[in-house]
Amino acid sequence: MKKFINSVDDLVPDSAAGLVMAHADLLALNEDPLFIHRRVPKRGLVALVSGGGSGHEPLHSGYVGHGMLDAACPGLVFTAPVPDQIVAAAQRVDAGQGVLLIVKNYAGDCTSFQMASDMLDIDHLTLLVNDDVAVENSTHTTGRRGVAGTVIVEKMVGAAAEAGADLYECKALGDRVNASTTSMGIAFSSCIVPDAAAPTFDIGEGEMEVGVGIHGEPGRHRRSMMPADKIVAMLLEPILQDLRLERGRQVLLHVNGFGGTPLIELHLLNKLATDQLREHGLQVQRWLVGNHTTSLEMAGASLTLTALDDEMVSMWDASVITPSLRW
Amino acid sequence: MKKFINSVDDLVPDSAAGLVMAHADLLALNEDPLFIHRRVPKRGLVALVSGGGSGHEPLHSGYVGHGMLDAACPGLVFTAPVPDQIVAAAQRVDAGQGVLLIVKNYAGDCTSFQMASDMLDIDHLTLLVNDDVAVENSTHTTGRRGVAGTVIVEKMVGAAAEAGADLYECKALGDRVNASTTSMGIAFSSCIVPDAAAPTFDIGEGEMEVGVGIHGEPGRHRRSMMPADKIVAMLLEPILQDLRLERGRQVLLHVNGFGGTPLIELHLLNKLATDQLREHGLQVQRWLVGNHTTSLEMAGASLTLTALDDEMVSMWDASVITPSLRW
Numbered sequence: 001m002k003k004f005i006n007s008v009d010d011l012v013p014d015s016a017a018g019l020v021m022a023h024a025d026l027l028a029l030n031e032d033p034l035f036i037h038r039r040v041p042k043r044g045l046v047a048l049v050s051g052g053g054s055g056h057e058p059l060h061s062g063y064v065g066h067g068m069l070d071a072a073c074p075g076l077v078f079t080a081p082v083p084d085q086i087v088a089a090a091q092r093v094d095a096g097q098g099v100l101l102i103v104k105n106y107a108g109d110c111t112s113f114q115m116a117s118d119m120l121d122i123d124h125l126t127l128l129v130n131d132d133v134a135v136e137n138s139t140h141t142t143g144r145r146g147v148a149g150t151v152i153v154e155k156m157v158g159a160a161a162e163a164g165a166d167l168y169e170c171k172a173l174g175d176r177v178n179a180s181t182t183s184m185g186i187a188f189s190s191c192i193v194p195d196a197a198a199p200t201f202d203i204g205e206g207e208m209e210v211g212v213g214i215h216g217e218p219g220r221h222r223r224s225m226m227p228a229d230k231i232v233a234m235l236l237e238p239i240l241q242d243l244r245l246e247r248g249r250q251v252l253l254h255v256n257g258f259g260g261t262p263l264i265e266l267h268l269l270n271k272l273a274t275d276q277l278r279e280h281g282l283q284v285q286r287w288l289v290g291n292h293t294t295s296l297e298m299a300g301a302s303l304t305l306t307a308l309d310d311e312m313v314s315m316w317d318a319s320v321i322t323p324s325l326r327w
Numbered sequence: 328m329k330k331f332i333n334s335v336d337d338l339v340p341d342s343a344a345g346l347v348m349a350h351a352d353l354l355a356l357n358e359d360p361l362f363i364h365r366r367v368p369k370r371g372l373v374a375l376v377s378g379g380g381s382g383h384e385p386l387h388s389g390y391v392g393h394g395m396l397d398a399a400c401p402g403l404v405f406t407a408p409v410p411d412q413i414v415a416a417a418q419r420v421d422a423g424q425g426v427l428l429i430v431k432n433y434a435g436d437c438t439s440f441q442m443a444s445d446m447l448d449i450d451h452l453t454l455l456v457n458d459d460v461a462v463e464n465s466t467h468t469t470g471r472r473g474v475a476g477t478v479i480v481e482k483m484v485g486a487a488a489e490a491g492a493d494l495y496e497c498k499a500l501g502d503r504v505n506a507s508t509t510s511m512g513i514a515f516s517s518c519i520v521p522d523a524a525a526p527t528f529d530i531g532e533g534e535m536e537v538g539v540g541i542h543g544e545p546g547r548h549r550r551s552m553m554p555a556d557k558i559v560a561m562l563l564e565p566i567l568q569d570l571r572l573e574r575g576r577q578v579l580l581h582v583n584g585f586g587g588t589p590l591i592e593l594h595l596l597n598k599l600a601t602d603q604l605r606e607h608g609l610q611v612q613r614w615l616v617g618n619h620t621t622s623l624e625m626a627g628a629s630l631t632l633t634a635l636d637d638e639m640v641s642m643w644d645a646s647v648i649t650p651s652l653r654w
Contacts, residue, residue: 003592018598022616227332259587262621263621264339264384264623267345267346268333268342269331272345274345274348287350
């Protein structure tokens with residue numbers, strides 16, 4: 001295992017400290033229990049708290065800031081945060097209008113956030129993200145997994161909270177964005193979890209894992225390598241079947257790298273996916289391309305499509321100032 | 328070779344098209360000869376043109392926009408752009424105050440930009456970046472190589488040009504930033520150039536290439552893996568020897584990933600490097616952490632230090648609106 005690491009125990013807290021050092025104008029660190037929060041707190045607005053296993057960076061800590069999250073709780077690598085982190089973060093960032101907890105649909109995360117919810121004595125609601133069309137249930141999940149669509153949900157709901165939407169409006173928008181968002185991914189290689197020090201899965205030199213999860217968990221099937229345009233068509237097919245969009249519909253396309261795929265390939269995928277979606281009669285009007293929801297150093301990528309309405313477009317376009325999303 | 332690719336010939340132009348699609352508000356594409364330029368041209372200001380082999384994305388095309396480059400000319404992977412690209416780009420973005428050509432010090436790039444310079448009939452100057460302290464000469468270079476410090480130079484000079492500095496002032500600032508900037512990198516794995524379809528170099532399971540170049544070219548030596556804090560100390564030592572900074576000096580620290588190293592590790596490196604620089608009596612006051620100057624999917628990272636003066640701080644802090652650097 002070749003990684004920049006001192007010890008498995010220090011990786012998550014030291015990395016969080018390094019993120020906050022680089023963005024001390026935006027972020028502050030709570031060391032125990034560990035969470036990252038906005039340096040300048042909100043007032044009189046709904047606060048957003050998310051979290052999940054580490055190893056998916058920049059998700060979630062890279063999205064703390066104006067117009068997005070108020071706090072992020074990193075667990076150990078690919079391990080849910082503990083309830084104490086979530087409770088302490090929610091109490092810290094609560095600005096009097098309640099807290100929305102944003103949870104990717106994994107068994108561990110659901111349990112931790114549910115326990116935190118039971119312990120919290122402030123107004124709060126929970127928003128579940130489950131955008132992955134690849135599998136109905138998985139080794140880590142009952143129901144669809146939450147993957148790269150989480151960034152879209154956090155961006156849009158964060159903008160609504162910043163604009164003064166109340167807790168129920170934030171939750172309703174988040175549910176609508178999640179229901180309008182579908183993802184599908186593919187991997188060429190496995191990540192290596194530091195604690196395990198070996199690849200999560202073995203894969204042959206000419207093989208791809210179609211529908212892979214963001215912890216390297218299995219997808220739909222293995223198959224041999226294909227040209228990029230064929231891969232794009234294969235990923236878009238189940239996404240389009242799931243969303244069932246009328247021609248002319250406005251969509252946001254998110255090309256997400258899993259960590260080990262160069263940007264030159266992600267931009268190629270963006271060109272091919274945009275062209276194919278236009279051939280399907282859709283209006284691709286917003287884009288996000290980059291490594292946003294990663295699986296450590298896994299090589300591969302996912303495509304995410306969000307069917308837009310006018311409110312979602314406004315919320316997407318609204319100002320955001322975080323380490324990894326900024327406009 | 329597992330990559331998202333249709334054909335080696337289409338990769339660079341299609342990827343450039345994908346970048347421009349995702350940022351159509353900022354960028355425009357010139358297909359033949361290939362270059363990326365600002366959608367809204369400057370007026371009455373110095374224009375900046377850079378370029379180099381593809382495979383280092385987001386460098387340079389991801390830095391075209393307000394406060395940074397006016398155009399970027401991508402060559403084939405790890406191959407200099409041809410002079411026609413550079414000439415056409417300079418002619419397109421010239422806004423009446425001359426063009427500064429920013430060149431990383433590699434033999435191929437120097438030749439192409441020199442030929443372009445000979446062909447150009449508009450005012451222009453050339454700025455050479457050679458921040459890599461690892462080797463004096465290399466397989467690709469006479470003199471030090473230009474690596475991740477290029478982003479720092481392009482950001483600061485871009486801000487100066489936007490603020491109305493003339494061509495000689497831009498060149499002088501760029502020379503000063505370059506002379507104040509030193510980098511050193513390390514690799515755990517090789518990249519795979521699509522045209523070659525095999526790793527550029529072989530490296531053992533427990534080995535690191537110390538002082539690696541951004542094309543996978545050899546550095547100073549091979550050695551066995553070390554903990555992250557020891558790697559950071561090993562990279563900082565030649566950087567600090569080269570810059571010879573007095574205690575209390577303000578510095579910018581840039582932790583750059585080569586493409587295959589997860590953000591969680593880059594943020595860990597940032598924490599360790601910041602701590603060590605502070606122990607050396609330096610004031611780390613600005614940071615840039617991420618995959619900015621990459622070598623396709625190579626696992627590894629470099630550290631870059633810039634000794635700041637007040638003008639450089641102002642130029643760093645000035646507004647920038649590009650796909651990969653924005654504040």
